[in-house]
Amino acid sequence: MPIDVGAQYRLAEDTAELATSPFANGLRGSSILAIAAEVRKLRAEGRAVHDLTIGDFDPRIFPVPDALVEGIGHELAAGQTNYPPAVGLPELRQAVTALYKRTLDVEIPEEAVIVGSGARPPLYAAFAAIVAEGDTVVYPVPSWNVNHYCYLTRARGIPIVTKPEQGFMLTAEDVAPHLRTARLVALNSPQNPSGTVVTEAQLTRLCDAILAENTRRRGTGERPVILLYDAVYWRLTFGDAVHLTPFVLRPAIAPYTVMVDAISKWWAATGLRVGWAVAPPWIRARMQAIIGHVGAWAGRPEQLATARLLREPERTGDFLAHFKRQIRARLELLQRGIDDMGRDGLPVRALEVQGAIYLSVQVGLHGRTTPDGTLLETDEDVRRYLLHQAGVAVVPFTAFGYPEGSGWIRLSVGSVTMEAVQATLAALREALTPFAEDTD
Numbered sequence: 001m002p003i004d005v006g007a008q009y010r011l012a013e014d015t016a017e018l019a020t021s022p023f024a025n026g027l028r029g030s031s032i033l034a035i036a037a038e039v040r041k042l043r044a045e046g047r048a049v050h051d052l053t054i055g056d057f058d059p060r061i062f063p064v065p066d067a068l069v070e071g072i073g074h075e076l077a078a079g080q081t082n083y084p085p086a087v088g089l090p091e092l093r094q095a096v097t098a099l100y101k102r103t104l105d106v107e108i109p110e111e112a113v114i115v116g117s118g119a120r121p122p123l124y125a126a127f128a129a130i131v132a133e134g135d136t137v138v139y140p141v142p143s144w145n146v147n148h149y150c151y152l153t154r155a156r157g158i159p160i161v162t163k164p165e166q167g168f169m170l171t172a173e174d175v176a177p178h179l180r181t182a183r184l185v186a187l188n189s190p191q192n193p194s195g196t197v198v199t200e201a202q203l204t205r206l207c208d209a210i211l212a213e214n215t216r217r218r219g220t221g222e223r224p225v226i227l228l229y230d231a232v233y234w235r236l237t238f239g240d241a242v243h244l245t246p247f248v249l250r251p252a253i254a255p256y257t258v259m260v261d262a263i264s265k266w267w268a269a270t271g272l273r274v275g276w277a278v279a280p281p282w283i284r285a286r287m288q289a290i291i292g293h294v295g296a297w298a299g300r301p302e303q304l305a306t307a308r309l310l311r312e313p314e315r316t317g318d319f320l321a322h323f324k325r326q327i328r329a330r331l332e333l334l335q336r337g338i339d340d341m342g343r344d345g346l347p348v349r350a351l352e353v354q355g356a357i358y359l360s361v362q363v364g365l366h367g368r369t370t371p372d373g374t375l376l377e378t379d380e381d382v383r384r385y386l387l388h389q390a391g392v393a394v395v396p397f398t399a400f401g402y403p404e405g406s407g408w409i410r411l412s413v414g415s416v417t418m419e420a421v422q423a424t425l426a427a428l429r430e431a432l433t434p435f436a437e438d439t440d
């Protein structure tokens with residue numbers, strides 16, 4: 001009989017809480033994963049569920065570029081299997097600078113680029129490199145994971161409740177009362193979960209406010225405010241929405257900006273783990289030490305294959321255009337369907353499609369009673385009604401720190417076909433019809 005280690009663990013289960021630090025015990029998991037578990041359970045029971053919860057891609061619907069798969073295979077076969085440098089391979093760092101030169105007309109020195117295994121390690125490393133315990137971090141809600149990075153770095157997070165009229169974006173006015181003490185301002189555009197894009201006026205004003213504050217601090221010994229700009233969805237913007245880069249709008253903000261990017265979203269390559277950040281060399285050096293000690297590098301074959309494709313845009317140009325069309329078609333179909341429901345008196349509305357793979361939708365069912373007599377009081381009640389009644393799985397903005405009771409939810413299209421979007425709309429319409437108001 002082999003030794004049963006699992007049985008030994010079970011004998012010591014009473015020590016579980018004590019074995020780990022209070023800090024680790026205080027980390028909260030993602031509430032989206034709990035929803036995913038509920039979806040799996042319903043499906044196992046034979047229910048058809050339209051899953052619009054995940055910020056990921058179904059590779060059967062959205063595969064990565066063929067040239068990327070080929071390139072990784074090629075590098076692997078060529079023996080590219082040893083440690084990459086902690087800062088990233090020079091080929092990829094140079095290719096990243098070439099990418100921004102070509103697309104944004106901006107010259108970035110190679111020493112500003114640091115590579116990581118996806119966007120998360122550079123994001124965490126930026127926090128850890130910049131934020132000291134108790135430092136103030138200003139960020140919008142709804143937002144993705146900033147609260148967790150605050151917890152991990154023991155920062156004093158100041159979540160700002162943003163408004164749909166502002167595209168759920170953080171504005172200079174929001175930040176103003178906290179700017180004197182802020183150490184980091186975190187912004188993400190196109191934004192998860194709202195699918196909205198920061199406007200030129202919003203970003204310019206925010207940059208100017210940060211620049212003015214840093215001018216005041218200069219020479220006083222106070223540490224500057226840094227803008228952490230998460231741009232992982234930047235190549236996925238639609239219609240009139242254009243992606244903006246802080247140091248393109250305001251070059252002087254460059255020494256105070258860390259911009260994070262990855263192939264995860266715009267090449268549908270979430271599982272390949274290639275990301276990077278652009279940071280002033282003195283911040284980049286600290287980030288490098290952190291990423292190096294954790295070993296959160298991107299794999300060598302993935303780095304080299306990514307570098308080659310970034311250098312040869314004609315090999316992925318078709319991919320990106322096709323991919324964007326597909327994502328946009330799904331988002332617009334959803335938006336149009338929801339607009340139609342709103343016109344028909346159903347209590348639902350959507351924001352304009354702008355970017356990323358998400359649509360912001362507001363469902364006004366609070367205080368209403370379902371046909372089977374259940375009173376819907378909370379965002380969670382509404383989410384469960386949509387899941388159980390319509391078979392439509394969504395994530396309420398409360399999962400992204402937004403206050404309870406708004407009715408805003410995120411719809412994600414990374415794992416759905418056009419047919420599934422049609423079916424989702426039909427199911428939503430049916431579930432919302434009992435709540436129709438007279439539009440005459």
Ligand SMILES: Cc1ncc(COP(=O)(O)O)c(C=O)c1O
Nearest residue numbers: 055118119120144192232262264
């Ligand atoms: C806004 C945002 N930033 C960063 C990430 C993480 O990206 P990666 O998978 O490259 O770590 C995500 C993933 O969902 C995201 O939505």
